[in-house]
Amino acid sequence: MSYWEFVKARTATEGAVWRSTDGLLYKRTGGEDLRAEGEFQQLAAGSGYPVPEIVGTGWEDGEHFVVERSLGASSLHEEALADVRRDGQISSGTLSAASAVASCLLRAQARHPLPATPWFGKAAFAAEVFEENPDFETPRVHEAVERALDRLARLPMVHGHLDYGLPNVLRGGVIDWQHHGPVPLGYDVCPALDIVAFRGRGQGSYRITPEQRAAYLDALDETAAALIGLPVSEHLGDFLLVKCFFFLARMRPTDPARQDKYIKWQYRRALFARGLDQYESGGAIDTGAFPALDRFAAEHR
Numbered sequence: 001m002s003y004w005e006f007v008k009a010r011t012a013t014e015g016a017v018w019r020s021t022d023g024l025l026y027k028r029t030g031g032e033d034l035r036a037e038g039e040f041q042q043l044a045a046g047s048g049y050p051v052p053e054i055v056g057t058g059w060e061d062g063e064h065f066v067v068e069r070s071l072g073a074s075s076l077h078e079e080a081l082a083d084v085r086r087d088g089q090i091s092s093g094t095l096s097a098a099s100a101v102a103s104c105l106l107r108a109q110a111r112h113p114l115p116a117t118p119w120f121g122k123a124a125f126a127a128e129v130f131e132e133n134p135d136f137e138t139p140r141v142h143e144a145v146e147r148a149l150d151r152l153a154r155l156p157m158v159h160g161h162l163d164y165g166l167p168n169v170l171r172g173g174v175i176d177w178q179h180h181g182p183v184p185l186g187y188d189v190c191p192a193l194d195i196v197a198f199r200g201r202g203q204g205s206y207r208i209t210p211e212q213r214a215a216y217l218d219a220l221d222e223t224a225a226a227l228i229g230l231p232v233s234e235h236l237g238d239f240l241l242v243k244c245f246f247f248l249a250r251m252r253p254t255d256p257a258r259q260d261k262y263i264k265w266q267y268r269r270a271l272f273a274r275g276l277d278q279y280e281s282g283g284a285i286d287t288g289a290f291p292a293l294d295r296f297a298a299e300h301r
């Protein structure tokens, strides 16, 4: 008999994550959202996605719960941080694990295509972004989005994670499917190393070199070429334009006294504006050129 230890409150939804004392299981608690997340994860597991096996679900004290097997003790984000503390850079072992899990997800996604369907609004949290940043709702922004969506229409639609990134990737697969929704193939995995830049490069972050990013994308292109005959990395700029929205969603602070949150919101607005400029001028977005949050904050206080 094992007991549950509290891990953390869930980031973007009600509920919490718990780990069994023997470390073999994780339990999430929550509401209706969690029930949908668990159902999706069951479906994904049945389709060969690299996701934790669900071993129990139910209701307890008015809350839904889902119990799944552990995929390991640390995420690739934690591994990357340990690498950097040890040798000043991310190890090739961590990066090859990132390519391996990404390729595995890409294969499972490509094997289960969906009919064409609108996807941008959900993946980008577009309604929230425009509500919190009404000055960004301009013909110029809509044109850039239309251009990206037109280009992406050549890729098959698949079930996506939407919040794919190293914190949700373990050597054994991908956790935390709360946001899941339809996406063009490659949307999750292609920008996974680039999006580290949106976090601001402070404490608890790391730099990924251009060579490391290129090697990761080459591996994904090879996988995608075998699946659909197209290199998905050609769409990195299109995917990153959508990520500029995603990382701006729910950033506007409701409490005007929270200067730290205000700066972080302004920072993401600046990244959105910069990403848009770059996308318009060549279809690519160079996240390596994004400013660090502390430098931005020093200039904008």
Ligand SMILES: Nc1ncnc2c1ncn2[C@@H]1O[C@H](COP(=O)(O)OP(=O)(O)O)[C@@H](O)[C@H]1O
Pocket (backbone or CB within 6 Å): 007, 008, 009, 010, 011, 012, 017, 026, 052, 068, 069, 070, 071, 072, 073, 075, 167, 168, 170, 175, 176, 177, 178
């Ligand atoms: N199946 C699992 N295997 C290993 N670790 C897990 C598993 N599920 C959750 N975790 C750990 O719990 C943390 C929080 O879970 P997650 O679902 O990502 O919550 P959040 O929605 O807050 O991001 C993860 O970062 C990871 O460390």
Ligand SMILES: [Mg+2]
Pocket (backbone or CB within 6 Å): 167, 168, 175, 176
């Ligand atoms: Mg998570």
